[in-house]
Amino acid sequence: MRGVQQPLLTGFGAATSAAEVARGVDLTGRVALVTGGSSGLGLETARALGMSGAIVHVTAPDPLDARAALNGIDGIAVWPLDLADQASVKAFARAFLERQPRLDILVLNAGIMAQPLFRDKRGREGHFSINYLGHYELTALLWPALLAAGKSRVVILSSRGHQISDVDLEDIDFARRPYDKWMAYGQSKTANTLFAVSLDRRGRGYGVRAFSVHPGMIVTPGIRHLSRPEFDAFGALEPDGTPLIDPAADKKTPQQGAATTVWCATSPALSSLGGVYCENCDIASVQTDNPFGVRPYAIDPERAESLWQMSAALTGLDIVIT
Known part of the structure; x- marks a missing residue:
């Protein structure tokens, strides 16, 4: 994996916007699905893909609120x-497969960050459930549509929160260890990076490729629950409470965050x-202590x-390759 985890020197950078990346890209007739596509990064991703001609579908827990946001x-x-x-x-x-038998682009964008402990109906810890496991299930169920596209991307x-924590496969749900909201968030993001590795291994022989992304530090509605001291610890806000924008320091607008x-x-x-694992519109390098890059444990096959x-085993769903 380290052999392919090398920057390509694309010419884009931290300040590049999603619209700049999409300029000149023709997605006419392609079908895209963006989870959490009605706010923040997801909305800007959906907007850029749509501007390039894609048929865009988005998911949201509350469709009425989502339609208002996408008005x-x-x-x-x-x-x-x-x-x-x-x-x-x-x-x-x-329902989606009945309407769209093919899927060219699947963006697993929805997620939560650093919330107090909660569990889903099966007892799974909330960050692991929403950020990773639900997306694993969704991808497995939509696999026929990804295959039908001929060439598709997930x-x-x-x-960068993956640097907080590896995945604890022995206590994924914090049943025995003390709960820490940042550890839970970091573990779920490491899980997503590992997901790209294992999904790509299964899909590449069939034209399905997978990538994981660090978008940058973006203040979106999804993290408005954090306290002001927590925001201040990250240097994320101006004195008046508006987001501080400094792409070189990884503090981006949603449009810049969606670019990668x-x-x-x-x-x-x-x-x-x-x-x-990609950041700033390029493949990231492998790093063990640099704040940029990807940690080796997050791309370990x-x-x-x-x-x-x-x-x-947890979901009863699998993608079997032959």
Whole structure:
């Protein structure tokens, strides 16, 4: 994995916007699905893909709120989806496949960050359930549509937060260790990075490639619950409470944050690559102590396979390659 985890020197950078990445990209007739696509990074991703001609679908827990947020953006279909509810995931996948038998771009964008302990109906810890496990289930169920596209891409939102914690495969749900909201968040983002590794291994022989993404530090509605001292610890806000924008320091607008997602979903430079962690519209380097880059444990193929096998056991869903 380290061999392909090398920057390509794309010419884009931290300040590049999703619209700049999408400029000149023709996605006419392609079908895209963005989870959490009605706010923040997801909305900007959906907007950029739609501007390039894609048929865009977005999911949200509350479709009415989502349609209001997407008002003014033409041609985007909105679907209800609760990633923490296995029945909701299955119902959505069934309905989507009836309407769209092919899927060219799947962006697993929805997520939560550093919330107090809660569990889904199955007892799974909330960050693991929403950020990772629900997306694992969704991808497994939509696999026939990804195959039907011939060449498709799955882009999975990770984060520099993966550097907080590896995945504890022995206590994934904090049943025995003390709960820490940042550890839970970091573990879920490491899981998403590992997910890209194992998914790409299964899909590359069939034209399905997977990528994980660090979008940058973006103040979106999804993290407004953090306290002012927590924001101040990150240096994320101006004195008046507005987001501090400094792309070189990883503090980005939502439009800049969505750029790497759109790049992974569309760039010809990645046509023969996959399973890599990307940031600033490029493949990231492997780092052990630098704040940039990806940690070795997050792209380790053996850990990725162990997580996959555990996920298959937890959900009863798998992607079997022959």
